[in-house]
Amino acid sequence: MNPPPYAIGIDTSVTRLHEADQLLRDLAAGLALPPDAFGCTHLVRDADGGRPRVALSLAAGSEAVIESARGRLTGQGHQVKDGAWDGAGRAVLYPGADGLTGTLTVAELVSGSAIERVRVLGAPDGPDPATRVVTRDFVRPQWRDGELVLAAMPAVGGTLVPFEVPDPTPCCADH
Known part of the structure; x- marks a missing residue:
């Protein structure tokens, strides 16, 4: 897309x-x-x-x-x-953004929104579609080469979280 x-x-x-x-x-x-x-x-x-x-x-x-x-x-x-x-x-x-709350699988996140792909920082391949994503009710994907891509990072218990946090510390808020 x-x-x-x-x-x-x-x-x-x-x-x-x-x-x-x-x-x-x-x-x-x-x-x-x-x-x-x-x-x-x-x-x-x-x-x-x-x-x-x-x-x-x-x-x-x-x-x-x-x-x-x-x-x-x-x-x-x-x-x-x-x-x-x-x-x-x-x-x-973006389409589906309001439904990205709580914990979803990568497959649910992609099928329920305009996000086309989840990219895990530091990982060469995409995550398993069954991997759980703890959204923190704050999901901000970016357009990359015509695709809406969510950057995520590993978290506790084998889950993922979006890279951008909803309440960044002031020292990092403007970066």
Whole structure:
């Protein structure tokens, strides 16, 4: 699966991922996006090397949906550009995201969401589909070469956990 063909980027002054996640969720709630829409965060820097920030993107399979979102967002004073910021967005909103709670098998996670693959850090091969993933109710996959991929790491009892934690320590929160 590739990202949906129609996308816009929303510039922000936000510098922390959790603030960007909340802004993205708030904006999307006011847009009544269809369930197949994607909302991503992107770490960006101005061409002159200015302060890094977290920009947003929205993507959908319908040009009309994206153009409607563009109109509403620009009407609210947001700076909107054509297309996503890059091809490696960190997905916050995606089909099936709300169902990724508790503990699921890799097979359940992949079949119940837009995530196509789970990659275990430090492992050359993918995990067994029966491996349990403790989601911590926080699953943020990234687009990699046209695939939505969840980076995971080994955890207690042979389980996996998503690499990104829901409440990072302040020293690591902006990386």
